[in-house]
Amino acid sequence: MTGNSLTGTPASPGYFTGKGYVVPKSEIWTFQPPKEPYVLVTETTSPDYFALMYQAGGIVTTTGGAASHAATVARELGKPAVVAVLNATQLLGGKMISVDGTNGIVSYQDFIEPKPETENWGKSLQWKLFKKYVLKDGD
């Protein structure tokens, strides 16, 4: 992934790419999860974060170490995690993030909303077939 990168302490091995969601402690209970797996970005985690960590594809925290709550829970959940990533909560919200939990690297770039399927519909093979065989409209 091109773009910027941050480094931290590798806390749980693996690699995951997804959109970053910064969830402060005050927003745990109101957080509306996206449909796609995401990267949970927060200052630190506590047991209250469990459901979010369970659902997230990767975890990034600004504090903590290899034995911190975020690290131990991420390891047992098998989710890539990097901890002690300075400025993560300022920089990663809404970005497309790659979490390299093995090497402790977090890469990020602007998130580009994928075009809805209908917008690509006009160029798709399905559309061409639909036009040809259903609408009986030749190319």
Added chain:
Amino acid sequence: MSDSMKTQLIERGVPENQLALVSKHSKDAQKHLVSKGVTFGQAVGNLAKKVGPLVTPKNLALIKAAFDLAPQPKVNYLEEGLLDSAQAPREASKILSTLISAGQFLSEAGMLGKKPTPTQIEQLFGINVSLSPGDLEELKLLRESIGNDLLFPGVTPSKGKPINFEQVTYSTLLGHPPNSVRLPFGVGGLRYDKEWNYQMSLAPYTQEKIDEDKRVYPGTSTLYLMLQDLDNLGSLPLLSALYQNNPQTFAKLQKFLHSVKSDNTKIKNKANLCALYIPTQKEAEEAISHGIQLQGNGSNGLFVPLYRAYHSPSDVYGKFSHLMHFLKQGNTDMAGVVVDSLPNPGTAYNFNGVFHLPWVQELQYLTDGLIGKIHGKNGIYAVRFGIGNHSGSKEFQVYHLGNNGYAVKGIGYSDPEFTANPSSKFLTKGEFGSFLDALQTQGFLSFMDKGGEI
């Protein structure tokens, strides 16, 4: 004596800064040892001084009434005999903890839409004070101000003079434990105190937490009340909303609860192995194949996902607490995630400590730099310090002595057979290649081969 032991530990690779922490914490902990001679009145005074700043005058009046009405402490617990030095402080803490538990229960009942009466609370928690409806609110505030849980002081043999924490700790780490073995992986380490350790399924465990133990983790009361009212779950306000908005999740929850309720297994005379070093699934399965059981709430009675091994089954209770918080916010999507994350019901494992420091905020500093911390509402309160005697006491100490990875993290106490085991030595990273090696080195596997039961 301490200096020479420290030197030996440094030679074995223990970082000096960690030893300095151990020294500091041991000395600080020493100040909080309570002796056998403490009377109930003194214990009440000490406890009130510690928690007093945290509570309101009305709370204090309630606490005082409970203390005044308490029967004189008896010394006929299981710990009687050699292990009886902290009965009075223990009794005082139990009384306070009972009030806190009742407050926690009331809060969770309120979230569920239930309103227990003062009489119900008095009966359920065995509170001698005649409670008014206003007192129930005070109990909730008491819980909020102190936290969910109050750690009871444990008991330890006195033999006339106080034990020196620091020397005992160094001695233990050097492989000459007065009463323990050290583990490379355990907060609780090996608990061999079969009398106090037992395994049971979640429903009776929950019942016991409420009825007897008076230490209620967040969510315990929620699970307890749901199990009590299983046939009317849908009538509870928040669950009714879940039923309407997310019926699939409601059905999963109901299935989980029915499964929990139908299992009343209780196995006594077992000791448990708790872990801070978190083995991989493969390692855990290998260990289990040797008959070793790992603390937790096993999905099939065998393997335990150890991310929740610290205070399991508090992990399950915690999920019920989370569930209610999400539902309170109308967040049924995340409520569904919580229910999905519930483990298959299985055996709940209990472990007890013998000696605990009073659990109050002012002792929070004792845990600085250490792991194995105990968290409360207002942060980290205390690390558990364990002490026992030569004839097989049972407790643990929690220190982080390693540089990184899984160096020595915990100290477990065991019976004389382990204590006498010459293979019990301080292990540092690199001295063993795997979890199983560590178990072998510590003598667990050979113990199991001899028909021992961990």
